[in-house]
Amino acid sequence: MSGGIGAHDDQAWAPVRQRFPVLRDTTYLNCAALGPMPDFLLATYQQAVLDRQYLTPGDAAARARAELAQYLGVEGASLSFWTNTTQAINVVAGSIDWRAGDEVVVNARDFPSNVLPWLRLRDRGVVVRAAEPEGGRLPLDAIMAQVTNKTRLVAVSHVLYHTGYRVDVDALGQVLHPRGILLSVDGIQALGLMRPPLSQVDFYMGASFKHLLGPRGLGLLYVRPEVAERLIPAMVGYASVTLDMEDAAGLADLVQGRAPLAYRDQASRFHLAHVNTEGLSALADLLTFFDSLGWDAITARVLHLSGLALDGLRQVPGVRLVTPLNDAERLSLAVFRVDGWDARALVDRLAARQIVCAARAGAVRAAFHVYNEASDVERLVTAVRELARGD
Numbered sequence: 053m054s055g056g057i058g059a060h061d062d063q064a065w066a067p068v069r070q071r072f073p074v075l076r077d078t079t080y081l082n083c084a085a086l087g088p089m090p091d092f093l094l095a096t097y098q099q100a101v102l103d104r105q106y107l108t109p110g111d112a113a114a115r116a117r118a119e120l121a122q123y124l125g126v127e128g129a130s131l132s133f134w135t136n137t138t139q140a141i142n143v144v145a146g147s148i149d150w151r152a153g154d155e156v157v158v159n160a161r162d163f164p165s166n167v168l169p170w171l172r173l174r175d176r177g178v179v180v181r182a183a184e185p186e187g188g189r190l191p192l193d194a195i196m197a198q199v200t201n202k203t204r205l206v207a208v209s210h211v212l213y214h215t216g217y218r219v220d221v222d223a224l225g226q227v228l229h230p231r232g233i234l235l236s237v238d239g240i241q242a243l244g245l246m247r248p249p250l251s252q253v254d255f256y257m258g259a260s261f262k263h264l265l266g267p268r269g270l271g272l273l274y275v276r277p278e279v280a281e282r283l284i285p286a287m288v289g290y291a292s293v294t295l296d297m298e299d300a301a302g303l304a305d306l307v308q309g310r311a312p313l314a315y316r317d318q319a320s321r322f323h324l325a326h327v328n329t330e331g332l333s334a335l336a337d338l339l340t341f342f343d344s345l346g347w348d349a350i351t352a353r354v355l356h357l358s359g360l361a362l363d364g365l366r367q368v369p370g371v372r373l374v375t376p377l378n379d380a381e382r383l384s385l386a387v388f389r390v391d392g393w394d395a396r397a398l399v400d401r402l403a404a405r406q407i408v409c410a411a412r413a414g415a416v417r418a419a420f421h422v423y424n425e426a427s428d429v430e431r432l433v434t435a436v437r438e439l440a441r442g443d
Contacts, residue, residue, distance in 0.1 A: 057345065059352035062425040068345065072423045079407040079428045084213065084241060084385060084419035087265040089334075096337045100330040116332035119339035123347070124250060126274055132322040133332065134271035137240045138165040140257035141207075143273060143322060144236055145169040146286025148205070152177025155202040157195060160184050161413070163213050166238040170207055188215035188374050189381065192224055205234040210248060210256075211241035214413035216358070216375035216385030218242070225252020234279065244342065245384050245421070246351040254279045260335050263384070263421060264342075270331040273322065280318045289324030292316060350422055354384035357420040357429060361386035364433035370440045374415050386418045390440050398439065405435050 057064045071090040074080050080088060103110050113133070121128040134140045146169075156170045160182035170180055181198040183190065195206060206228055211218050225235045229252060236255040239248055244263030250256055256274040260266030275283070290297040294314040295306065305311040315321035342350060359379070365371050365388050374387040390398055395411040402409055402416075409432075410417045418432055 057349045057353070059349070059356040062427075065353065065422060065425065069423045069425060075423060077406060079431050081418040081420065081424070081428065081432065082408045082410050083263055083265070083421045084417060085262070085410050087244070087262050087421070088423075089265055089267075090338075090341065092341070093266075093334050093337065096334050097330060100333045104330075110329065110333075112329045112332040112336065113327055116336040116339075119336045119343075120272065123339050123343070124248065124256075124274060126250060127277065127318070129318040129320065130274055130277050130280065132273045132275070132319040133327045134257075134273055135269055136271040137238060137257050137259045138169070138271075140271050140273040141166060141236070141238065142169045143286050144255045144257070144275075145173060147283040147322075148234075149282075149284065150176050150178050150204070153179065153202055154204045155179045155181055155200060157181050157183060157198045157203055157206045159190055159195075159208055159212070161212070161214065162207075162209055163238070166207055166209055185212070185215070185217070188212070188387075189217045189376060190219055192220065192227065195224065196227060199228075199231070199233065203231075203233050205236055207236040207238070209238040209241065211383050211385065213241055214374075214387065214415065214417070216382050216387045216417070218381055218383050220380075222249040222252050225254075228252075241385070242383060245354050247347045250274060250276075260331065260338070263419075264335065264338055265421075266334050266338050267328070267331040270328050270335060273319070275319050275322070277318050280321065283321070285315060285321050287322075287324060288313075288315075291323035291325055292321050345422065351383075353422050354420050355379050355382070357424050357426070358382065358384050358386045358418075360426060360429045361418055361420065361432060362388075364429060365436060368433065368437045368440055371436065384420045386420070387412070387415050388418075388436075389415045390436065393439070398436075401439055402432075402435055405431075407432055407435055 072088050074088045117128040117131055158167050158170050183195045183198045186194055208219050221237050228235050234254045237253050239256050240258040240262055242248055243258040254276045259271040261268045285292055295302050366373050370391040372389045375382050375385055395414050395416050398416055399409050399411045
């Protein structure tokens with residue numbers, strides 16, 4: 053299958069759907085929490101285990117780095133791998149030379165992982181200011197209203213997990229950078245669904261287990277090269293420094309204070325030691341798979357499906373949409389409330405009908421990916437309509 057698949061053509065996307073066994077008996081609309089793995093990863097992991105059993109030399113990390121760099125449109129040297137998004141955010145927060153009185157702006161309603169590491173900086177005298185979303189959106193004006201001449205960094209999520217609103221990070225960075233302000237973006241709800249625009253982003257982090265459809269325990273961090281050189285890593289290991297790990301004399305010089313600790317270039321200074329080789333093999337194969345579909349086609353497909361869902365749901369009496377209808381302000385999520393229903397109770401009732409969604413911030417969140425089709429939307433809308441009227 054090649055790029056350019058029509059967003060509306062369920063038949064053309066059918067071979068993709070067949071690669072996901074969970075869809076045989078489930079309408080799965082929850083990849084924003086946990087993405088299902090495609091069937092070909094079984095062979096990927098089998099080969100990775102065989103390579104380990106026979107100690108076959110491999111290049112999983114190099115291959116994954118190259119695939120990820122191509123996907124993101126950045127240099128491979130600007131990428132480092134971590135356990136999860138939260139760890140990557142903490143690495144960034146702990147590596148900046150904060151001064152008492154510096155300010156950070158966050159989204160007051162963001163996922164805790166993109167708030168708590170910044171709040172922790174209060175111990176170092178950093179002031180944290182919070183932008184308030186407006187009707188589920190986080191517009192540029194709401195963010196900039198919290199920016200002062202003491203702001204050093206703004207931290208946002210690319211796509212808000214509880215509303216589906218997509219922040220224009222490119223426009224945000226264009227406003228922040230002339231003022232010398234760094235932009236950190238949690239991209240976990242966008243990776244695997246679009247090519248993130250990173251030309252105006254200083255830090256972009258995420259993980260493989262959601263829309264990238266990969267393993268747990270594998271996170272990633274992009275650091276803009278010119279910014280990386282100014283950072284002192286919050287954590288250090290033998291892979292972080294220029295010292296050769298076999299250089300006993302060099303280590304002795306460091307211990308005795310006869311030589312300074314020298315960090316590697318760009319994101320290499322954030323490397324610690326070994327990484328999840330098996331997981332990186334999976335990530336490399338997944339990125340090859342996505343690339344074969346075409347990233348523009350993937351984005352158009354998820355926008356089409358989520359748009360169908362939003363359009364269908366808004367016609368159900370008692371349903372109130374949380375996600376914006378404008379394509380430029382959303383991606384794959386369709387978030388809604390139903391009058392008279394607790395979101396968790398509604399999610400449970402949908403699950404009883406083999407329709408898997410999630411409850412977030414008092415609303416129901418349906419997340420679409422390329423393996424979904426129009427019939428999934430129809431099942432969701434029909435079920436919500438029946439439950440809303442008490443059937």
